[in-house]
Amino acid sequence: MKISRIETIPFAIPYRKPLRFASGEVHAAEHVLVRVHTDEGLVGTAEAPPRPFTYGETQASITAVIDDLFAPQVIGLSPLERETVHSRLNRTVGNPTAKSALDMALWDLIGQSLGISVTELLGGFTDRMRVAHMVGFAPAEEMVAEAERFRDTHGVTTFKVKVGRRPIDLDVAACKALRAALGPDVELYVDGNRGWTAAESLRALRALEDVDLTFAEELCPADDVLGRRWLVARSGIPIFADESTARPGEVTRELLGGSANGISVKTARTGFTYSQRVLFLCEGLGAEVVLGNQIDGQVGTLCSAAFGAAFEATSRRPGELSNFLDMTDDLLAEPLEIVDGTLRVREGAGLGIAIDEDKLAHYRQD
Numbered sequence: 001m002k003i004s005r006i007e008t009i010p011f012a013i014p015y016r017k018p019l020r021f022a023s024g025e026v027h028a029a030e031h032v033l034v035r036v037h038t039d040e041g042l043v044g045t046a047e048a049p050p051r052p053f054t055y056g057e058t059q060a061s062i063t064a065v066i067d068d069l070f071a072p073q074v075i076g077l078s079p080l081e082r083e084t085v086h087s088r089l090n091r092t093v094g095n096p097t098a099k100s101a102l103d104m105a106l107w108d109l110i111g112q113s114l115g116i117s118v119t120e121l122l123g124g125f126t127d128r129m130r131v132a133h134m135v136g137f138a139p140a141e142e143m144v145a146e147a148e149r150f151r152d153t154h155g156v157t158t159f160k161v162k163v164g165r166r167p168i169d170l171d172v173a174a175c176k177a178l179r180a181a182l183g184p185d186v187e188l189y190v191d192g193n194r195g196w197t198a199a200e201s202l203r204a205l206r207a208l209e210d211v212d213l214t215f216a217e218e219l220c221p222a223d224d225v226l227g228r229r230w231l232v233a234r235s236g237i238p239i240f241a242d243e244s245t246a247r248p249g250e251v252t253r254e255l256l257g258g259s260a261n262g263i264s265v266k267t268a269r270t271g272f273t274y275s276q277r278v279l280f281l282c283e284g285l286g287a288e289v290v291l292g293n294q295i296d297g298q299v300g301t302l303c304s305a306a307f308g309a310a311f312e313a314t315s316r317r318p319g320e321l322s323n324f325l326d327m328t329d330d331l332l333a334e335p336l337e338i339v340d341g342t343l344r345v346r347e348g349a350g351l352g353i354a355i356d357e358d359k360l361a362h363y364r365q366d
């Protein structure tokens with residue numbers, strides 16, 4: 001089986017309400033659907049979410065880099081030749097979500113051709129993930145109402161709270177309000193998206209001590225090298241790295257440099273091949289992981305869940321798999337459902353992605 005053609009389809013689906021955080025905000029899912037066709041008629045599918053404030057990619061850059069640089073380098077290869085594919089893609093620096101969507105579409109093809117699911121192919125640990133929901137910036141009472149809605153409607157009991165950049169008092173008040181409303185059994189952690197300095201981060205963590213946070217993610221920039229080490233040495237809770245660890249070498253740098261205790265693994269930026277490498281690196285170094293969210297739509301969420309469920313380490317704690325529910329619509333023919341705080345991976349070969357072609361025709365931008 002050979003790769004014969006790669007389709008990149010930009011689409012835009014509005015959000016019910018914008019998701020706001022320290023590094024930016026998202027009003028619509030302006031993603032790129034990537035379809036890898038083969039000479040045997042199988043089609044592998046994944047999506048790339050442009051995050052200019054995180055990786056510098058845009059919808060137009062993802063489409064262009066795949067169409068102009070990546071497709072000519074991989075057409076004619078077998079989907080099994082992943083190492084050759086990555087060796088060629090890696091001649092171009094950056095572009096993590098474009099590379100990852102291609103990678104995941106290849107795994108989808110391999111699963112389909114073997115008649116087994118990607119979760120089984122990768123590790124086959126379980127068939128479901130517990131779900132954590134990410135709550136964006138809003139007045140405290142709206143953040144509480146959102147968390148209560150996710151708890152009452154979907155059974156979600158773990159929340160990641162966006163903090164940073166806005167006045168610390170607002171974040172502290174929001175976290176305290178969430179803990180007071182949700183009680184002691186709900187799990188809370190925070191994500192600063194590099195919005196504070198190291199000193200502000202420590203001041204905020206001290207003010208948040210009685211909120212009982214599980215951990216804190218990317219509070220200050222990794223380029224504040226000494227600042228982040230200083231913070232990790234003083235923090236009473238683990239500090240996780242997210243956008244500063246988009247490649248295995250960066251994971252090593254942050255963990256061995258004492259600048260992080262754990263790592264957010266995101267299939268949107270490391271696909272399956274490199275997410276696996278990041279995960280195994282973390283296991284080897286004895287660092288915890290969380291399955292993160294790149295504000296994925298349903299296609300991306302399905303990919304994330306397929307990876308998370310494959311391994312014990314990623315399925316040990318809830319993965320961030322619910323923000324597609326903030327979108328007004330999506331592309332899957334059979335929408336994802338979160339029941340009792342749990343998302344099941346799709347049964348069947350590959351990733352089990354079936355696109356609603358009418359919806360795609362409606363939302364596509366090309």
Ligand code: MUC
Pocket residue numbers: 021023051054191193242292293294295
């Ligand atoms: C996250 O964990 O940071 C916010 C920005 C981004 O790129 O992803 C989200 C979630």
Ligand code: MG
Pocket residue numbers: 191193217218242243264
């Ligand atoms: Mg993050």
